[in-house]
Amino acid sequence: MALKERLRGLKSLAGPFAPFDAGVTPDDPRALFETWLYDAINRGILEAHAMTLSTVDEQGYPDARVLILKNVDADGWHFASTKLSPKGRQIAAQPRAALTFYWQPLGRQVRLRGPVVEMGREICEADFLARPIGSRAGALLARQSDVLVNDAALDAGLAEQRRRIEADPSTVSPTWAVYAVKPDEVEFWQADEERRHTRLRYRQNNQGGWTHERLWP
Numbered sequence: 001m002a003l004k005e006r007l008r009g010l011k012s013l014a015g016p017f018a019p020f021d022a023g024v025t026p027d028d029p030r031a032l033f034e035t036w037l038y039d040a041i042n043r044g045i046l047e048a049h050a051m052t053l054s055t056v057d058e059q060g061y062p063d064a065r066v067l068i069l070k071n072v073d074a075d076g077w078h079f080a081s082t083k084l085s086p087k088g089r090q091i092a093a094q095p096r097a098a099l100t101f102y103w104q105p106l107g108r109q110v111r112l113r114g115p116v117v118e119m120g121r122e123i124c125e126a127d128f129l130a131r132p133i134g135s136r137a138g139a140l141l142a143r144q145s146d147v148l149v150n151d152a153a154l155d156a157g158l159a160e161q162r163r164r165i166e167a168d169p170s171t172v173s174p175t176w177a178v179y180a181v182k183p184d185e186v187e188f189w190q191a192d193e194e195r196r197h198t199r200l201r202y203r204q205n206n207q208g209g210w211t212h213e214r215l216w217p
């Protein structure tokens, strides 16, 4: 069977899904996001904290990759990476981003976008030190997305950084950063088997609060 037919035969948004009452929602999208995230975690969805981070480079060329959500607080939605990576350089040049979550068994998507800020050194260092040693060694290398010429160079580099950490466990990478996306727009999307999806978009208003409105599916 041709790929096109194979794809046509695959189910999507098959449900059944619990209805989403968009008329009874909190004033702040953070509260609804946390409810949906806990729903996903409690449902046992693997990597419920995985999300797609979209950025653009200096030329406005988009890029996207999956990352792990580290926290949600008054500063925004947090993620961590090395500042020297393509995403780090893109954020330095264009400090705006979008995040997308999809929890398939619940038929739920959340999209948000807004400015990105780098958190203070204390938060970045605490995040770095909480990582397993292998992750710390990789982050100290700070070569993410560079061209890898051979595995021996990677293995030698990781071993060297591991020795460095073992000699001084307080070693931190100066280029490891925790970033926060502070959204000015957050959209909640609940699938419906009959495609009568429910969409609710929050937008920051001039008073520093939020207004929300339904969107056509």
Ligand SMILES: Cc1cc2nc3c(=O)[nH]c(=O)nc-3n(C[C@H](O)[C@H](O)[C@H](O)COP(=O)(O)O)c2cc1C
Binding pocket: 047, 050, 063, 064, 065, 066, 067, 068, 079, 080, 081, 082, 085, 086, 087, 088, 144, 145
């Ligand atoms: C489930 C999952 C979680 C990931 N988590 C992170 C993360 O928290 N930080 C990170 O820098 N890369 C993470 N990655 C790798 C990124 O997707 C990406 O390959 C890497 O950050 C390089 O991206 P860049 O070249 O756009 O900078 C994760 C990948 C997957 C599939």
